[in-house]
Amino acid sequence: MTTFRKGGVHPEENKLAKDCKIEIMPLTKKAVVFVSQHIGAPATCVVQKDDKVKVGTLLSKAEAFICANVHSPYSGTVTKVDVATDFNGFKKPAIYIDVEGDEWEDGIDTSEAIVKEIKLDSKQIIDRMKDRGIVGLGGAAFPTNVKYMIPEGKKAEFLLINGVECEPYLTSDNRIMIENTEEIFIGIEIMKKALNMNNAIIGIEKNKPEAIRIMTEMSKNYSGTKVVPLEMKYPQGAEKQLINALTGREVPSGKLPIEVGCVVDNVATALAIYYAVQKNRPLIDNVLTFTGKSVTNQKNLLVRVGTPLQEIIDYCGGLPSDTGKLISGGPMMGKAIMDTSAPTVKTTSSILVMSEKEAKRNPQTACIRCGKCVSACPMGLEPLLLATLCEQKRWEEAEKECVMDCIECGCCLFTCPANRPLLDLIRVGKNQVGAIRRARSQK
Amino acid sequence: MALLTVSGSPHVHSTMTTQKIMWGVVIALLPAFLVAIYFFGIPALMVTLVSVASCMFFEWLIGKYLLKTPNTVTDGSAVITGMLLAFNLPSSVPLWMVIIGALVAMGVGKMTFGGLGKNPFNPALVGRVFMFLSFPTAVALSEWPMPNPLFASSVTDALTGSTTLSLIAHGGELPPISDLLLGATGGSFGEISAIAILLGGIYMLCRKIITWHIPVAFLGSALIFAGILWLIDPTQFVNPLYHLLAGGMMLGAVFMATDMVTSPVTHKGQLIFGAGCGILTIIFRCFGPMPEGVSFAILIMNAVTPLINKFVKTDKFGYKK
Numbered sequence: 001m002t003t004f005r006k007g008g009v010h011p012e013e014n015k016l017a018k019d020c021k022i023e024i025m026p027l028t029k030k031a032v033v034f035v036s037q038h039i040g041a042p043a044t045c046v047v048q049k050d051d052k053v054k055v056g057t058l059l060s061k062a063e064a065f066i067c068a069n070v071h072s073p074y075s076g077t078v079t080k081v082d083v084a085t086d087f088n089g090f091k092k093p094a095i096y097i098d099v100e101g102d103e104w105e106d107g108i109d110t111s112e113a114i115v116k117e118i119k120l121d122s123k124q125i126i127d128r129m130k131d132r133g134i135v136g137l138g139g140a141a142f143p144t145n146v147k148y149m150i151p152e153g154k155k156a157e158f159l160l161i162n163g164v165e166c167e168p169y170l171t172s173d174n175r176i177m178i179e180n181t182e183e184i185f186i187g188i189e190i191m192k193k194a195l196n197m198n199n200a201i202i203g204i205e206k207n208k209p210e211a212i213r214i215m216t217e218m219s220k221n222y223s224g225t226k227v228v229p230l231e232m233k234y235p236q237g238a239e240k241q242l243i244n245a246l247t248g249r250e251v252p253s254g255k256l257p258i259e260v261g262c263v264v265d266n267v268a269t270a271l272a273i274y275y276a277v278q279k280n281r282p283l284i285d286n287v288l289t290f291t292g293k294s295v296t297n298q299k300n301l302l303v304r305v306g307t308p309l310q311e312i313i314d315y316c317g318g319l320p321s322d323t324g325k326l327i328s329g330g331p332m333m334g335k336a337i338m339d340t341s342a343p344t345v346k347t348t349s350s351i352l353v354m355s356e357k358e359a360k361r362n363p364q365t366a367c368i369r370c371g372k373c374v375s376a377c378p379m380g381l382e383p384l385l386l387a388t389l390c391e392q393k394r395w396e397e398a399e400k401e402c403v404m405d406c407i408e409c410g411c412c413l414f415t416c417p418a419n420r421p422l423l424d425l426i427r428v429g430k431n432q433v434g435a436i437r438r439a440r441s442q443k
Numbered sequence: 444m445a446l447l448t449v450s451g452s453p454h455v456h457s458t459m460t461t462q463k464i465m466w467g468v469v470i471a472l473l474p475a476f477l478v479a480i481y482f483f484g485i486p487a488l489m490v491t492l493v494s495v496a497s498c499m500f501f502e503w504l505i506g507k508y509l510l511k512t513p514n515t516v517t518d519g520s521a522v523i524t525g526m527l528l529a530f531n532l533p534s535s536v537p538l539w540m541v542i543i544g545a546l547v548a549m550g551v552g553k554m555t556f557g558g559l560g561k562n563p564f565n566p567a568l569v570g571r572v573f574m575f576l577s578f579p580t581a582v583a584l585s586e587w588p589m590p591n592p593l594f595a596s597s598v599t600d601a602l603t604g605s606t607t608l609s610l611i612a613h614g615g616e617l618p619p620i621s622d623l624l625l626g627a628t629g630g631s632f633g634e635i636s637a638i639a640i641l642l643g644g645i646y647m648l649c650r651k652i653i654t655w656h657i658p659v660a661f662l663g664s665a666l667i668f669a670g671i672l673w674l675i676d677p678t679q680f681v682n683p684l685y686h687l688l689a690g691g692m693m694l695g696a697v698f699m700a701t702d703m704v705t706s707p708v709t710h711k712g713q714l715i716f717g718a719g720c721g722i723l724t725i726i727f728r729c730f731g732p733m734p735e736g737v738s739f740a741i742l743i744m745n746a747v748t749p750l751i752n753k754f755v756k757t758d759k760f761g762y763k764k
Binding site: 005006009011012089168240244250251252253254255323324325326327329331332333334335336337338352354356358359360361362365366367368369370371372374375377378379380381382384385402405408410413414415417418419421423424427 | 449451454457462518703
């Protein structure tokens with residue numbers, strides 16, 4: 001069975017919402033849309049107070065190379081351009097919109113009909129990706145068009161589509177693979193055309209048999225695209241691990257996938273590309289899983305960007321009384337939500353509810369040097385050593401031990417029988433070493 | 444609603460804890476314990492109980508009054524040390540010596556360094572080597588108690604005799620291999636049955652408490668090295684299977700050398716560590732003054748462990764040439 005070479009763990013899967021059909025969440029009345037929703041240079045806001053906007057109106061514009069447009073997910077009036085708190089508690093520039101109706105910009109195809117014929121050429125496709133604000137929906141929110149501009153001297157040999165969804169609980173990718181199968185395949189055709197390639201590989205973990213069956217069935221109509229079922233092992237959906245699992249190649253330390261001839265995109269991104277290219281639709285909504293062991297009402301919801309999390313929670317029947325923690329994303333790499341009034345962004349893939357009991361970490365005991373973290377690390381690092389070096393502020397040594405290669409997948413902390421805060425310490429180290437490196441390069 | 448907890452990822456954890464690992468090892472030691480009671484009766488039971496109780500007591504005492512650290516007695520590691528120390532002793536050893544051995548094991552071997560996870564040497568071996576050197580007449584015997592099964596119809600003729608290892612060292616007729624597998628042989632009472640120890644080892648492998656690397660490297664290197672010697676001169680050296688099954692080799696390879704605290708963290712390091720243990724044991728046994736060498740071999744490799752950890756690194760992702 002295909003999987004990546006090193007390390008990995010197998011957390012309890014808990015795909016509780018895997019059979020819940022995608023529902024459309026009703027529009028919010030008061031939306032808050034962040035000006036920048038990607039990694040890279042910040043976008044510039046192009047609307048002002050009292051501006052009337054429609055669905056698809058450009059709200060903020062990408063002016064730098066690694067940057068992404070943001071479009072209005074609503075029609076209505078801009079009430080203010082100010083800051084808002086994101087779910088991590090950071091204040092960021094945001095556009096407040098009072099929603100009135102649901103009127104779309106001209107030129108956006110809102111019909112259900114599936115459009116197969118791809119009219120644009122490679123360059124036009126990449127321009128459209130940029131124009132429609134497409135970012136990677138696997139979690140990183142990297143502007144997608146940049147990935148498709150292959151640097152000189154490099155060649156794309158593999159187009160890999162990530163349908164792994166290795167994080168426990170999350171089921172949104174599973175649902176779109178089942179419900180939007182054809183659109184995803186057309187999206188992949190578009191990607192192939194953008195890269196002038198004939199082949200693509202879709203990796204899906206074995207715990208999604210329905211998605212594998214439907215996608216494999218569909219792949220018969222699309223020559224050159226094949227589905228590869230993968231062994232269940234976290235973090236298979238991490239870019240470097242997926243490349244390793246599907247091609248056997250290893251992305252060199254500090255380099256991008258194109259170094260080994262790979263372009264990797266999520267199935268959700270493929271779907272967004274389909275809508276952007278075939279329907280001229282900007283990225284304004286995504287599928288979000290509302291789940292958790294204590295949740296009675298599991299849901300997969302299609303939510304417009306900018307919906308306050310609290311509204312989604314209320315729509316799903318509120319939180320169970322023993323809720324101790326909310327997580328945006330999966331339980332392994334997701335971030336704890338500190339403010340439920342914060343709005344969703346392009347990459348909000350879940351609201352995961354954890355009970356008070358699940359929310360607490362067990363007390364830390366002495367490290368017994370069992371080496372489980374070393375065996376679990378998919379990057380082949382020694383987390384116990386890195387954590388100790390970071391604890392003692394020995395940054396140079398941490399750098400030599402490759403602290404910057406850590407992908408923060410959380411396998412080490414997950415597996416540690418002594419509950420050492422390994423990843424927390426390593427994150428501190430990555431920050432410090434990053435700062436040291438930046439200072440060094442400025443000299 | 445109460446305040447939400449906010450913490451870094453990951454937000455889920457495996458169910459494995461240090462405590463579970465330690466008690467898992469205790470469970471794995473039970474087959475060997477039962478065989479010991481079967482063959483050596485009440486004395487073996489008493490030595491083990493006294494050893495475990497004193498190890499727990501000394502850990503508690505030193506932790507509470509000298510180190511002033513939180514109580515760690517329930518984590519099970521003191522129980523393991525107590526059992527392993529007892530398993531390395533003859534059933535005839537006076538109980539007061541066991542108590543002193545336990546004090547040295549816990550005090551010098553473990554708590555001096557700050558308790559669990561910080562000791563460089565396997566505490567049970569520290570205790571055992573101390574007793575071996577301090578009470579040679581009671582621990583390093585020439586005539587060992589012989590097994591006398593609990594439910595045997597007739598009492599065996601001899602109550603004491605030579606161990607297989609001293610027969611190897613000083614000459615004499617060796618017992619059949621099957622006796623060594625089952626445990627019907629003289630020796631430290633926890634070491635006698637290779638099958639019981641292997642059963643415990645398989646249990647630990649299945650529970651993922653240990654990995655195969657150290658035991659396989661230990662036994663494999665001993666087998667190969669002893670086999671080479673045997674092939675060179677079968678009159679001077681015995682069949683390597685005897686080396687594998689007699690004395691403390693099995694207990695050492697499965698339970699002592701695999702102690703996580705005192706062995707390397709990488710699999711590559713563990714292979715080197717295990718191979719070192721195996722080769723040193725055979726050198727001590729074949730060329731040293733004493734018939735047994737497992738304890739010293741493991742302690743020496745314990746001392747090398749920090750060096751192995753420093754120089755034997757994992758192969759990192761993304762650095763392939």
